[in-house]
Amino acid sequence: MTPETELQAAIGQGAVLTEPADMARYLRDWTGVWQGTARAVLRPRTTAEVATILKCAAREGIAIIPQGGNTGVCGGATGQPGAFILSLERMAAIAPVNAVARTVTCEAGATLEAVQQAGHPHGLTLPIEIGARGSCTIGGVLSTNAGGYNVLRYGNARGLCLGLEAVLPDGTVIDALSELRKDNTGYALRDLMIGAEGTLGVITKAVMALHPVALAHATAFVSVPGLEAAQALLARLQNGSGGMVEAFELMPAHAVNMIRGHFPDIPAPLDSPYEWGLLVELAALSQRDAAPGPDGQTPVAALLEELLGAALEAGDVLDATLARGEGQRGNLWRLRESSLAASTAEGRWVRFDIALPLDRLPAFVVRARAALHARLPEARINMIGHLGDGNLHYSVMPVPGGWDAAGAALTEEIVLDLVGEMGGTMSAEHGIGRHKPQALAQRKDAGALSLMHAIKRSVDPRGIMNPGALLLPAAEERS
Ligand SMILES: Cc1cc2nc3c(=O)[nH]c(=O)nc-3n(C[C@H](O)[C@H](O)[C@H](O)COP(=O)(O)OP(=O)(O)OC[C@H]3O[C@@H](n4cnc5c(N)ncnc54)[C@H](O)[C@@H]3O)c2cc1C
Incomplete structure (x- = not known):
């Protein structure tokens, strides 16, 4: 048989x-x-x-x-x-929401959007916002420890998972389906599975923490004179709103123009010319901040307007468009969420999903551009990202048009060397997959890598779980 x-x-x-x-x-x-x-x-x-x-x-x-x-x-x-x-597509069941504990237990194949919708009748949601929400699953989101737009308020997938069930490569079922927010009983087995990209076992169920659905949003597209000004704006918005910032997305003009080239029906976000654009959003979780006043404006929108006005006076903002109504807000988000599709349609890029400490990001952008153009004068750079988390989706076409393997290798060396030197990471939220295990093997701390291999050998001695993803075979790494 x-x-x-x-x-x-x-x-x-x-x-x-x-x-x-x-x-x-x-x-x-x-x-x-x-x-x-x-x-x-x-x-x-x-x-x-x-x-x-x-x-x-x-x-x-x-x-x-x-x-x-x-x-x-x-x-x-x-x-x-x-x-x-x-x-896992046929394992998509979602148990009734525990509205008191604010948790939901689901099978790993449930889509992110379905889990979010399960919370809605209770005024709750799973606050992971990524463009793939309608198709990506809780198992995939946890296995890649996905981030998205609102990590700066709610943390990444790891921070929103309370417990999980997983099957180890020998068929052992680990029931760590805890609904607890505090449980100090030894090694964090849940965290071992999260971000493991399917190399240690199969996640079959998870308990996710829910948060209140936002009652109102205040959204704007703003231009700033530079990335230092963007940092000052983020601090101003965070301090002035008491942490209501749910998105702080870098959208430079080159990225916006490329997106609109592929999706011309999306309106331009600003009339004035700019180099550095940002999509910013505050979200109100209470009626106090969300209920419209006699003029129809919500307090959260008034607050955003006031904070942007002060930033304009201070010179940290050059121009701003505030979304009036859900239609305009939808257009701004469609612009942001069309970025991956537009850049994919544009051609083949050397893609990086990097993060740096926020204070080093402006210097990184300047140094990376200079280093790339010194050796690849015609390189094209496209940058967009979750600036509030220091996470840039940084893409390079080493030569105009087509694909150039030597240029791609040089690009990777230049960018990842600089990321390492400046204390950053080569993968902020997408994972390593089959794309970057060589780079990880070369650049991850040797002690940490050795412990990762020891864990892999111990949990999966025959190496059947997702070979070729995340970790190279140990022998290959040594050579
Ligand atoms: C339009 C678009 C926008 C995106 N935006 C973001 C973003 O803003 N932030 C972000 O972090 N990511 C983003 N992503 C990528 C993101 O990583 C995925 O969308 C999502 O996390 C993967 O879920 P999935 O179910 O599709 O997993 P898959 O693609 O099927 O798998 C991803 C990895 O997880 C493993 N895996 C899947 N399910 C399980 C399981 N049950 N047990 C063990 N291992 C498993 C797989 O083996 C693989 O290694 C985006 C993707 C798209 C297409």
């Missing part, structure tokens, strides 16, 4: 896809950069079925690649020859 027929008998005929046409949509990522292959796609319905699959795979030495919504941008869920893709 082949492993496929054994699994068909154990988890059902329709749960094991082997026909190329049936498997096609699981094998190609949405950017088109990552195209994989697999011996089968498995679609279990229960944790017990996941355990059955992993036991079979461990016995046979077959690689397992967990897959949620396949929206990751580093090729972490891309199939490999001879591997099983384990899709």
